[in-house]
Amino acid sequence: MLDAVGRLVPFRARGFAPRDVPWASVATLVGVVLLWQAGASAGLVSTKFLPAPAQIVRALIDLGISGELWLNLSISLQRLAIGWVVGTVAGLALGFAVGLFTLARSPGMAIVSALFPIPKIALVPLFIIWFGIGEGSKVITLAFGVFFPTVINTMAGVDGVSRGLIRMGQSFGLSRAAIICKIVLPGALPAILSGFRITTSTAIILLVAAEMIGAEKGIGAFVLSAGNLYDTDNLLAGIVVLSLLGLAVSWVLGRIERALLSWR
């Protein structure tokens, strides 16, 4: 028997579609800071161990006025920039060589695979012996840490470039150099830039570690000496500076990605 009215078909495809709610992210962060401040003011957390947000801000302002912040920050930024650039340039060069030439591929990858697993921080004492306690050992540590992931990402990027596009270039008689510059490089760029996100954060970690092991100045050394003095206000101020540094770097990378990869 056919039922003229029939049953309603219920909707069954609900859920599994989380949405972003921008104001909720802001509210959460502000809420946590306010709770933290309230807890400290009410004496629920000992400000000796965990200073209130207001104390950290005050410490930051004092450090800014005394110039200590800028001194340490500029030294750290310099190490970061030099170390990252050296490691990145060398890594890109080897990554492209390994991605393009049979002659470089197996030897290059053998070295990278053998050295990549070494925790780079463990090498700091060795680099201090080799290059002295000065800038050399810190820059080399960073460069070394940045180098390997850069090689691997660059190679993966080059490998991932469509062979069809390369054959197309060859079929139109493009020179080898033109194929590398106009097809391989832009094609590998997304992978290279996403590698930069990894290498910049690796570089910041190594920077702090190297500065804690053997440096007078720099944000890492500053955080360590504040810790030694039980100066938790300054200690956390240093950590805030490092977080902001990380955020700034990632913002800059985001802008670069948007500018260079707008075609995606």
Add this chain to the structure above:
Amino acid sequence: MASSVRLRVEGVHHAYSDLIVLDAISLTAEAGEVLVLVGPSGCGKSTLLGIFGGMLAATSGTVRMDGAVGPDCLNPLTYVFQDFALLPWRSVAGNVSLALEGTRLDKPARNARIAEVLALTGLTKFRDALPKQLSGGMRQRVGIARALAVRPAVLLMDEPLSALDGQTRDLLLDEFASLIARSGVTAIYVTHNLNEAVRLGHQVAVLSRRPGRVREIVRIDRSIMERRPTDPDLVALEASLWRLIREDAAAADREMDHA
């Protein structure tokens, strides 16, 4: 101006390691004519087209080009690809430009060439669009514009319409037919679509299933511009071609792919 270049393969055998794909193929794309290669999937059509254009070294056999290449030809053997092979980071004009950069054309001459082929393919309004903003049909128009920009002596097309839906394919087939006929370029056109074959081919070479051999070469002498999809003799020819490859196609379809 019709191309006076003819392209010929002689005694071509090809194997991918121990998989024999082409066996004793001799075919000629005559000057100013379209040679269509049809055959069941996997019979070696793409392989043969790669050999014709110097993109693949045959295991044995020779490829020869004779006749004079036109004075403004920048790349004698030029491909149009099934998957378009456009650089996603370059605009329509930029993709056409790629084929002209590094040639003897200076910038104004390049721009003139680009404008000309974009007009020819109806892409003028889209010159600054990125490939991802275009439909499949428009993308393949860019592929043909890029190929025409270098004034090829021989145009090599590997199933250029097979990534498109049926309606777009019909539209583009008409455009291709008229572009090829008007430019008089020598062309080799690979397809598994027999309708395309009878619309475009002066010679239709039917390949057998792998290892591909030439089973038959059908000549169609009527000029491309005069052919209509409904012409009874073309429809009949299409049906007889289908009878020829039907069994092979069915057998190829049941075969395990070695690749």
